[in-house]
Amino acid sequence: MHSLPAPPFAFQVEHERGRARAGTFATPHGAVRTPAFMAVGTLATVKGLDPDDLHAMGAQMILANAYHLHLRPGDALVRRLGGLHRFMAWDGPILTDSGGFQVFSLEGLRTIDEDGVSFRSHIDGSARRFTAESVMAIERGLGADVIMQFDHVPPGQSAEPVARDAMERSLRWLARCRAEFERLRAEDAPAPTPEQALFPIVQGGIHAGLRRESARAIVGMGGWHGYGVGGLSVGEAKADMYGVLDVVDGELPRDRPRYLMGVGYPEDLVEGVRRGVDLFDCVAPTRMGRNGAALTQDGRINLRNARWREDPGPLDADCTCATCRRFTRAYLRHLVTADEMLGLRLISLHNVHFLVALMARARATIADGTFDAWSAAWLERYLAGEAARGAVAKPVTPHPKR
Incomplete structure (x- = not known):
């Protein structure tokens, strides 16, 4: 030993x-x-x-x-x-x-x-x-x-x-x-x-x-x-x-x-x-960012999609990253479709921040005893958005401890 x-x-x-x-x-x-x-x-x-x-x-x-x-x-x-x-x-x-x-x-x-x-x-x-x-x-x-x-x-x-x-x-x-x-x-x-x-x-x-x-x-x-x-x-x-x-x-x-x-x-x-x-x-958050895909609480979105062309909102309404505080989906879509490298950088920044903040929230809810309810609600919302885009299957029910 x-x-x-x-x-x-x-x-x-x-x-x-x-x-x-x-x-x-x-x-x-x-x-x-x-x-x-x-x-x-x-x-x-x-x-x-x-x-x-x-x-x-x-x-x-x-x-x-x-x-x-x-x-x-x-x-x-x-x-x-x-x-x-x-x-x-x-x-x-x-x-x-x-x-x-x-x-x-x-x-x-x-x-x-x-x-x-x-x-x-x-x-x-x-x-x-x-x-x-x-x-x-x-x-x-x-x-x-x-x-x-x-x-x-x-x-x-x-x-x-x-x-x-x-x-x-x-x-x-x-x-x-x-x-x-x-x-x-x-x-x-x-x-x-x-x-x-x-x-x-x-x-x-x-x-x-x-x-x-x-x-x-x-x-x-x-x-x-x-x-x-x-x-x-x-x-x-x-x-x-x-x-x-x-x-x-x-x-x-x-x-x-x-x-x-x-x-x-x-x-x-x-x-x-x-x-x-x-x-x-x-590597997913920066790889997605370089391809114009952003993480949100309602699932991933593709900013190359025309539906975001005139959208005045941030990538995620609850996100506090530098990208979401300053820029709209419409502007980010413009950067992506114009192949401007700033767009790929800003979306990558948001995606990494999204995962860092997600784990910070998990830490906080474990500490205050609300993790079970928070994680169930968060997964339900996120996976519903993913399923609507045909991205993922339903969540897996946790197995009992072995």
Whole structure:
């Protein structure tokens, strides 16, 4: 068993409402009030936004990607320039994904073996190789507060044998990640962020038995500051995703944060909080913004639609973001249809703010005891709007705790 090192990492659950909880996760670059949405800055930038935008909207922690930064501009360069915090002028907490999802999505460009993954860069075709050890060195150099293990991510609806193979390999790689992580922490000084937290990742596809097995093996290793839940929102049905969260909630310790990786649609955030999730991330809000789609309490809207041509209202009447305080739907539609980059920036800002504010509201209602009623009413309104546009199915009823 591994013992937890001393702070700066700590997690305190302050309020609970069923399985939903509100807490504080302390990191070397500040505290994160949970549940929280982490804006994705894949290439050391949240697309279209700068750190001042993020601070102004209440964003607390952001995510960057080891795979993409290794390829461009290079993790060694980022380290020489002082690490990600200095490089991108963000003084809050950062989490780096290991790049496992990106590497395994390179179908036809990668080869897997027990030691690691050989692949070709999607940028220039150059030959590269990731192992548990090399990824830990990359993430050490980038200097995020929280770093993720290198894992094997199978397709969302993989059959049980395929999911088992990936899950078991992820556990073997986790042991190697931890050994290298601890070696680097002891020997690699100075580093941009001397104290980092390594999060393991629960895998197992949509198979409840595999998810339990993965979670129990990880917990049995002891000494983790938090836990990732990976391999979801990759093509499986929402009911399957929510079912996995029910299983995992019953297996992971409640005194550590749980991070649901790559999940960021509004209904999934609320359903995740209902099932004990604390941290979320997703590229969806900025990707939608670049395509002229905006989040509202009544579902997503497409600003390219002619119905908004003369609309004098804000994107969302209750939103307090800089976009909604100043600009109309009609103006934003004009910018989008004219291919003006300001429109894409303003909608992206709104979408990220929408998810950050949604999690702030969830925290507040967990604290005051109204979360159950608030979440039910919020989902009913949002999903009714989505269903009217044919976007999503009806909400999934939470499963009993397992």
